[in-house]
Amino acid sequence: MAVNELSLMKRRRALALGHLPWVLPAAVVIVFVFGYSVFSLFDQSFKYKEQWVGFENFNLVLGDSLFRTAIWHNTLLLAAVPVLVALGTALALALFEVRNFVGLYRTAIFLPYILPIPVVGVVFGQLLQFNGALNSALRALNLPGFALDWLGDPQLSLPTMGAIIIWKEVGFGAILILARLMSLPYELFEAARIDGCNFWQMTRRVTIPQLKTVLVFYFINEAIVMVSWVS
Amino acid sequence: MKRILAIATAALLTMVAVAGCSSSDDASKPVKLVMWWWGDQEAPGAKDWLDATVKAYEDANPNVTIETVLQTTDGLIPAFQAAAAAKSGPDLQYFWGGIYSQQPGWDGAITPISDLIPAEELSHYINADVELSYQGKVWTAPWYVNPSFPLLVRNDILSKYNLETPVTWDDFLNTCDVLSAKGVTTIAGGVKDGWFGGWLYSILGAQSLNSQKDVIEAVIGNQKFTDAKHADWWTRLQESKDHNCWNDDINSLELYQAQQRWVDGKAAMTVVAGPDAPNFVGKVGADKVTVMAMPKWADGPNAGKMGSTSQTIGVTSWSKNQAEAAKFIMFTHEAAQLQSWYDMTGAMPADDRFDIAAVTDPVRKNLFTITMNGAPYLENFIPAQLDTDAVFTNVQLVLKGTITGPEAAAAMQATIEKLRKTDRALVDNFTNWGK
Numbered sequence: 001m002a003v004n005e006l007s008l009m010k011r012r013r014a015l016a017l018g019h020l021p022w023v024l025p026a027a028v029v030i031v032f033v034f035g036y037s038v039f040s041l042f043d044q045s046f047k048y049k050e051q052w053v054g055f056e057n058f059n060l061v062l063g064d065s066l067f068r069t070a071i072w073h074n075t076l077l078l079a080a081v082p083v084l085v086a087l088g089t090a091l092a093l094a095l096f097e098v099r100n101f102v103g104l105y106r107t108a109i110f111l112p113y114i115l116p117i118p119v120v121g122v123v124f125g126q127l128l129q130f131n132g133a134l135n136s137a138l139r140a141l142n143l144p145g146f147a148l149d150w151l152g153d154p155q156l157s158l159p160t161m162g163a164i165i166i167w168k169e170v171g172f173g174a175i176l177i178l179a180r181l182m183s184l185p186y187e188l189f190e191a192a193r194i195d196g197c198n199f200w201q202m203t204r205r206v207t208i209p210q211l212k213t214v215l216v217f218y219f220i221n222e223a224i225v226m227v228s229w230v231s
Numbered sequence: 232m233k234r235i236l237a238i239a240t241a242a243l244l245t246m247v248a249v250a251g252c253s254s255s256d257d258a259s260k261p262v263k264l265v266m267w268w269w270g271d272q273e274a275p276g277a278k279d280w281l282d283a284t285v286k287a288y289e290d291a292n293p294n295v296t297i298e299t300v301l302q303t304t305d306g307l308i309p310a311f312q313a314a315a316a317a318k319s320g321p322d323l324q325y326f327w328g329g330i331y332s333q334q335p336g337w338d339g340a341i342t343p344i345s346d347l348i349p350a351e352e353l354s355h356y357i358n359a360d361v362e363l364s365y366q367g368k369v370w371t372a373p374w375y376v377n378p379s380f381p382l383l384v385r386n387d388i389l390s391k392y393n394l395e396t397p398v399t400w401d402d403f404l405n406t407c408d409v410l411s412a413k414g415v416t417t418i419a420g421g422v423k424d425g426w427f428g429g430w431l432y433s434i435l436g437a438q439s440l441n442s443q444k445d446v447i448e449a450v451i452g453n454q455k456f457t458d459a460k461h462a463d464w465w466t467r468l469q470e471s472k473d474h475n476c477w478n479d480d481i482n483s484l485e486l487y488q489a490q491q492r493w494v495d496g497k498a499a500m501t502v503v504a505g506p507d508a509p510n511f512v513g514k515v516g517a518d519k520v521t522v523m524a525m526p527k528w529a530d531g532p533n534a535g536k537m538g539s540t541s542q543t544i545g546v547t548s549w550s551k552n553q554a555e556a557a558k559f560i561m562f563t564h565e566a567a568q569l570q571s572w573y574d575m576t577g578a579m580p581a582d583d584r585f586d587i588a589a590v591t592d593p594v595r596k597n598l599f600t601i602t603m604n605g606a607p608y609l610e611n612f613i614p615a616q617l618d619t620d621a622v623f624t625n626v627q628l629v630l631k632g633t634i635t636g637p638e639a640a641a642a643m644q645a646t647i648e649k650l651r652k653t654d655r656a657l658v659d660n661f662t663n664w665g666k
Binding site for chain 2: 049060128130149150154
């Protein structure tokens with residue numbers, strides 16, 4: 001028994017060492033690129049013009065109202081991520097059920113995702129001007145109360161931006177989730193139907209749990225996207 | 232002994248010959264200069280002029296090649312900051328005047344141009360002393376003058392409503408009342424990207440100050456931006472909002488989009504970049520337009536004057552060809568280049584050897600004459616971060632009606648107090664600049 005355990009440990013160690021030649025170069029690169037950056041960041045954050053200043057830089061940043069506003073705005077934008085995931089899931093479920101013009105719907109939903117951000121910025125910058133196309137249409141429909149200064153009003157500009165990001169990013173989520181849905185075994189849904197599940201029960205008890213890994217990936221990915229839009 | 236003398240003489244002659252050869256080699260040694268620049272945006276034709284000038288210089292100096300890279304407005308400063316951090320990049324760099332030339336000097340990113348160009352030559356460059364000097368040195372070389380910033384008034388629109396060109400602030404507000412009642416925009420502007428806020432600060436804020444030194448005093452803390460002479464322009468700005476002077480979508484437009492409304496006859500006035508003013512006037516017709524400074528609201532020595540700033544070229548501290556770079560700058564100030572600059576752009580070269588009397592276009596002549604007696608361009612005498620964090624944003628908020636003029640002044644004061652803490656060198660640098 002003891003001999004077997006020893007042999008097992010040796011084999012494990014040999015296996016671990018066998019991985020080293022493959023892992024080591026990548027590890028060195030990662031440690032150098034990221035490790036040096038992180039070290040440099042912390043090293044510099046305690047200095048001003050190469051002079052040690054302790055926590056003074058941190059005090060200045062944390063006491064800066066502009067910094068706090070930036071954090072708050074990022075937090076508000078992050079609050080749009082659950083909306084994005086819910087909307088992406090809903091669209092994927094709808095697309096899953098559609099039988100006609102499937103390609104057309106998928107293209108229409110996915111198209112905004114492939115547009116470059118500068119293009120989106122220019123187009124919406126024009127559309128959402130106070131006297132732009134959207135507000136002109138609202139006024140023409142006798143809805144002048146809804147013709148707001150979407151980009152120029154400080155109260156509205158952040159929600160407007162959140163909505164634009166959702167419009168651009170939701171297609172990615174919808175297609176990602178749809179691909180996962182289409183790979184789920186049909187028997188699973190069939191069994192649920194035989195057991196008497198209605199649409200909502202099936203969605204809640206069967207579909208969503210099966211989508212969990214994709215949803216988590218999409219959530220994290222979109223949280224990063226949200227922050228990078230305003231960085 | 233004679234033999235030794237002969238050998239020594241021969242050696243000396245050989246050394247002189249070699250030195251002569253090496254000097255000749257230096258002149259033919261290939262030199263490449265890289266120039267990052269901006270300016271075609273406000274002086275259309277600048278790119279063609281620069282291409283022609285570079286070619287003329289290369290023809291005259293076959294060993295020199297100059298590569299020019301036109302920068303975007305948003306990329307101009309960040310690209311240079313990145314280059315400065317890496318100590319690698321252009322040999323020649325375009326800078327706006329004032330703080331935009333001072334800061335790179337303070338940061339050690341440029342070599343004072345006064346170390347490279349003779350003082351007599353530099354004395355002809357317009358605004359070099361006012362905006363660019365620091366403790367006896369001059370950082371960068373003025374290239375062309377930017378009259379900052381002319382108000383263009385359409386007399387045809389005003390006369391349609393029996394209005395005269397406003398001279399005082401009260402006249403201006405009265406014009407706003409009359410035109411807004413008729414559904415006409417008095418003055419077209421756009422502050423979405425912020426830059427126009429800095430213009431407004433300069434053309435309104437300068438009127439109540441004695442000189443740019445007042446601003447520097449407020450930056451270092453000897454005066455306050457809430458003092459009446461620094462703060463009252465915010466109240467004037469609020470008045471312009473209250474009297475519906477501006478287009479209702481000013482916060483969602485960039486300035487160039489709003490300027491087009493003036494061209495289209497949908498607004499009676501607008502403010503444009505000085506070098507571009509003649510082009511705007513040409514689009515409407517000189518007989519229909521008055522080019523003037525912002526109407527007077529204060530009694531300061533600069534009230535009723537247009538600002539004057541020079542856009543500049545500097546030589547980077549890491550350049551290995553600083554002397555050659557300076558030679559190229561001096562070449563751009565030779566008579567032929569000054570004249571071709573005016574011919575190709577219609578803008579005023581920043582050199583007092585350019586003969587304004589020979590300018591026949593009345594609009595340009597008027598603009599250049601006003602500029603020669605111009606006021607300091609205020610925005611160039613505050614830290615760039617104060618400009619973006621306090622001026623740009625608070626102008627947007629005042630014009631939106633979110634905050635009042637006094638609140639904007641208080642916010643500007645709060646911002647400079649914060650900046651004095653975060654930028655520990657700020658007070659020393661500005662104090663030395665103000666001396």
